[in-house]
Every structure is written in C-alpha cells, then in structure tokens.
Amino acid sequence: xxxxxxxxxxxxxxxxxxxxxxxxxxxxxxxxxxxxxxxxxxxxxxxxxxxxxxxxxxxxxxxxxxxxxxxxxxxxxxxxxxxxxxxxxxxxxxxxxxxxxxxxxxxxxxxxxxxxxxxxxxxxxxxxxxxxxxxxxxxxxxxxxxxxxxxxxxxxxxxxxxxxxxxxxxxxxxxxxxxxxxxxxxxxxxxxxxxxxxxxxxxxxxxxxxxxxxxxxxxxxxxxxxxxxxxxxxxxxxxxxxxxxxxxxxxxxxxxxxxxxxxxxxxxxxxxxxxxxxxxxxxxxxxxxxxxxx
Amino acid sequence: xxxxxxxxxxxxxxxxxxxxxxxxxxxxxxxxxxxxxxxxxxxxxxxxxxxxxxxxxxxxxxxxxxxxxxxxxxxxxxxxxxxxxxxxxxxxxxxxxxxxxxxxxxxxxxxxxxxxxxxxxxxxxxxxxxxxxxxxxxxxxxxxxxxxxxxxxxxxxxxxxxxxxxxxxxxxxxxxxxxxxxxxxxxxxxxxxxxxxxxxxxxxxxxxxxxxxxxxxxxxxxxxxxxxxxxxxxxxxxxxxxxxxxxxxxxxxxxxxxxxxxxxxxxxxxxxxxxxxxxxxxxxxxxxxxxxxx
Numbered sequence: 001x002x003x004x005x006x007x008x009x010x011x012x013x014x015x016x017x018x019x020x021x022x023x024x025x026x027x028x029x030x031x032x033x034x035x036x037x038x039x040x041x042x043x044x045x046x047x048x049x050x051x052x053x054x055x056x057x058x059x060x061x062x063x064x065x066x067x068x069x070x071x072x073x074x075x076x077x078x079x080x081x082x083x084x085x086x087x088x089x090x091x092x093x094x095x096x097x098x099x100x101x102x103x104x105x106x107x108x109x110x111x112x113x114x115x116x117x118x119x120x121x122x123x124x125x126x127x128x129x130x131x132x133x134x135x136x137x138x139x140x141x142x143x144x145x146x147x148x149x150x151x152x153x154x155x156x157x158x159x160x161x162x163x164x165x166x167x168x169x170x171x172x173x174x175x176x177x178x179x180x181x182x183x184x185x186x187x188x189x190x191x192x193x194x195x196x197x198x199x200x201x202x203x204x205x206x207x208x209x210x211x212x213x214x215x216x217x218x219x220x221x222x223x224x225x226x227x228x229x230x231x232x233x234x235x236x237x238x239x240x241x242x243x244x245x246x247x248x249x250x251x252x253x254x255x256x257x258x259x260x261x262x263x264x265x266x267x268x269x270x271x272x273x274x275x276x277x278x279x280x281x282x283x284x285x286x287x288x289x290x291x292x293x294x
Numbered sequence: 295x296x297x298x299x300x301x302x303x304x305x306x307x308x309x310x311x312x313x314x315x316x317x318x319x320x321x322x323x324x325x326x327x328x329x330x331x332x333x334x335x336x337x338x339x340x341x342x343x344x345x346x347x348x349x350x351x352x353x354x355x356x357x358x359x360x361x362x363x364x365x366x367x368x369x370x371x372x373x374x375x376x377x378x379x380x381x382x383x384x385x386x387x388x389x390x391x392x393x394x395x396x397x398x399x400x401x402x403x404x405x406x407x408x409x410x411x412x413x414x415x416x417x418x419x420x421x422x423x424x425x426x427x428x429x430x431x432x433x434x435x436x437x438x439x440x441x442x443x444x445x446x447x448x449x450x451x452x453x454x455x456x457x458x459x460x461x462x463x464x465x466x467x468x469x470x471x472x473x474x475x476x477x478x479x480x481x482x483x484x485x486x487x488x489x490x491x492x493x494x495x496x497x498x499x500x501x502x503x504x505x506x507x508x509x510x511x512x513x514x515x516x517x518x519x520x521x522x523x524x525x526x527x528x529x530x531x532x533x534x535x536x537x538x539x540x541x542x543x544x545x546x547x548x549x550x551x552x553x554x555x556x557x558x559x560x561x562x563x564x565x566x567x568x569x570x571x572x573x574x575x576x577x578x579x580x581x582x583x584x585x586x587x588x
Binding site: 028033034037041092095097098115116117118120121123124125127128129131135136138140144146147148150151152156157159160161164 | 322327328330331332335386389391392409410411412414415417418419421422423425426429430432434437438440441442444445446450451453454455457458
C-alpha cells in the first residue's frame, strides 16, 4: 500500500490500467452484432476518465483483506460494472433533453458522435451489462446494493432533483440531498461493494459506508468548484456549463469560500474513521479526492 | 387450471389483476420524493396492458409446481420486474429520437405527458427497480437471466437492429432475428424465470425455453399483422405506424398470407412440446396469443 503522495498516483495508475483491461475484456467486441451499438458503448466507456469508482471498490476490497490474485475475480466484475453504470449515467445525462452537453472526457459526447437513438440504447445496454457482471460475482447482496444506489432513492432520484432545481433558488440542505444521491450514492456503493465481496464484517462495512458517504459528497462539491475554477483542458469537459444552465451547485448555495472549507472538512471526517497512525490506501484516496484538479 | 376458452380469459383476468396489485405495491409511491418521477413511472406502468410477461412467468411457475400461496413470494417480485422492464422498453422506444410515438396503451406516451427528460429517467428507474426486485427473489440465476434477455444479444440488440432496418429491404431471416431479440428474448425469459423460481429440472426448463421462443416470435408476428389489420381502439396505439415509418415487419418480408400461416405454425409447434392429451394453462395461453386481437 502506498505510503506517500507519489505512491498514490502510481496506485491510481495501476488500478486505473487494470480497470481499462477489465472493461475491454467485458464489453462486447465491436465486430459482434449489433456492432454500431457496441462501437458506441466502447467509445464512451474506453474514452478514459479517472476510474474512481472501480478504484474505490478495489481498494476497499483490498483493505478488507479480499484476495486479489487471479483473473476474472468477483471484484473484477464489480469494478467493470461500476464504471459501466457510471458511463451509462453520463451518456443519458449528456442527452439534449437533459444537460445537452457536447464534450465529455475530452471527446464529443455519445449522442454527438452516434446520434440520440444510439446514445439512449448504449446507455441502456451498459446499465444492463453492469447487472449481468454484478450477478456474475455470485453475491446477490452486491446486485441489491447496485440497484439501490442507482434507483430513485439514489442516482436517478438525484438526477431528477438536479433537473428540477435548475434556475431555482436552493438551500444548502437541498444541494446536499441532490449530491448525496446523484453522485454520492454510487461512490458509497463502490466502497461498500468492495467490502461486501471481501466478506467484511458488519462493523467494518458500517465504517466504510460513512467513509464512502463523506468522500462522495466531497467529490461532488469539488466537481462544482472545478466547474468554476477548473482547467478545461485537464477536465475534458466544458468549464462554466453549470452556471450557464443555472444548475444547482454547492458554491451557488453556500458561496465559494465555504464550499472549499466544507469539502476539506468532509475529507478530514472521512479519514477520521481510520486509526490516526494507520497508513492505508483509502486514506490516500480521500486525500487525492480533496486535492484533485480534474 | 382452465379447461376451455372461457376459462383462459378468467385466468388472464385473475393473474392480470394480481399483477396490477403487485405493481402498485412495488412501485415507489407518488408522495415520496422524487414525486414527479414516481408519478411518471406509475402513469406508464399502471396504464394497463395485457400483462403477458408476468402472466407467462406465473403460469410457467405454476406449471412447474411452484408454491403460489403467500404474499411477496419470489414469483411476485419477478412478475412485477418483468412488467417494469417491458414498460421501460416501451417508454424509451416511444421517445422522439426512437419511434416517436404519441399514444401507448390508449393514453399519451410518457414523454408526451411528462417531457423527454422525465421519460428517459422514468425508463432508467424502472429498468433499475426491476433488478432490485429480481435480486429480492434470492435467485441469482434469475438476475442473470433477465440481464441477458435485456442486453445487446437480446432486447436492446433487437431494438438497435430494428432502428437500423427502417426503410431498408429485409429478408425473412433478418426479421426473424430482429423479432427474436426485440420481443422474443423477454417472453422467453419470462417463461424461463417462472421455471427457475419453481426449481424446475433442466429438461423441463429446456422444453419451456422452446415453448417461450415459439410463442415469443409468434407474438411479434401477430403484432406486426395487427398493426395493419388491427382495430386501433382495441390496440390502444396508432394503427399503420409501422408502414408509415417503413419499419421492418414480418408481413413486409414474407407477405400477409404467409405471416398468418407462420404465426399459426409457431403456436402449433409451441403447444407440441406438451403431451397432446395434457390440458394446461400454457397451452391455452399459446392459443390465446394465436387468437389475440389486441
């Protein structure tokens, strides 16, 4: 496990690359029918990205003592599934009837490249394959975990609230509720699925759940901050699009200074679930999320 | 079990009503957040429909000796899940970027009533809840079964091929492949999930798989026929829309007379998996599908 800032970047690179290998392996090949759909799915999933959710699942799994030796392990299926559902949500969010975005991960969005019908279906198909992969872990608890994180109490509910909040005045409570569901639920789920697949005891799972909730909210607050202060070339998406669309964002609700303070506090609270003298990769990951620039 | 034509209609009504009760129970209530999304989901799912997939799952389960006494049985979760994914597919198929339909089950389509963004999310949420429900059966095989039926080798693949075939010349083989995936895969899956939840032996599951494949293809051929010869008031959707959009249909590939002949043969082949002297509800259901007018 990494012991300093340099090491966490090596770790992120290593598990990110493993994720890319897994995604390539578990996505249907382009030369199989319907190839136009498979091409669109691969285009969006393999366009890069931080692979944060698979990395969180993996490191949570490793932290809980899960076996990492071997191919096609349950954790591998889950890692690919988490990135696929994340990509499905981005494809549907980017649609003209939703956020209407042209750029994602530095390249044209799925519907810009392949048309709207293909983008709707590519998102649907990724949503579906993800459940097939999570079922392949053999852990029915992991299926339930994913379904809950994605449902109307989780990601979809947050996305709906986000669409409805556009252009309206919002309180801190409103935006926290939106972020907890829209982004937080899947990040929490990633941490939990890692622990579930490692057969972690309930007390550890509870602790990691708190960790996942804290970093999930911090992650989205920083996302909002970067949409204002970030570097478009690093981010690979259009900066300033939130305010142009009058989206509900954390800085809009509490001010930029407070947003920075709250994000830092959440990262601190997340790492506080661990022994202060313990050095582990999840702590470093939390630190990385707090410092991220893309 | 029903012994004649009158009885099959009573059976359809009874299990259809049971399905409605289950759907109402397992759909999130309208007064829970995000209520606008829950309202749209309930609107589309509870708009009626034949409830064919849940009825097939139930009757296959019953045929295989599954216990039907009690509340919230695994088969109940599966029945609701199958109708929810069917409705999700209809909502997304009806979108302007897909089939662009205004009328479904006799009322305005989801996006006509609630807007496109809500329709995309309502479909996504139903897709998701369905997996939550199937996971609640405790049978991970049922989760895999559903995911496969909905994926790019199944329903989504068929929908993609269907969109791509619009306006093109098609052969009988092409249209059979489209129908087997677009409609057939979920019907086959419904029959199989019933058998799986009843712990049916492999030989029976194989037999029922053939049954499901035959009636699934017959069902969609008759759907194509009804789009030309059907009664709009009975169907609850616009008649003639396939030919207006130059959709790939079975009668377009083989002619109307042959379409009738092939549908009847498939129904005969489906019932032939059973002992000729055996009277069971699945046989009657096949007969009903062959005779249906809506």
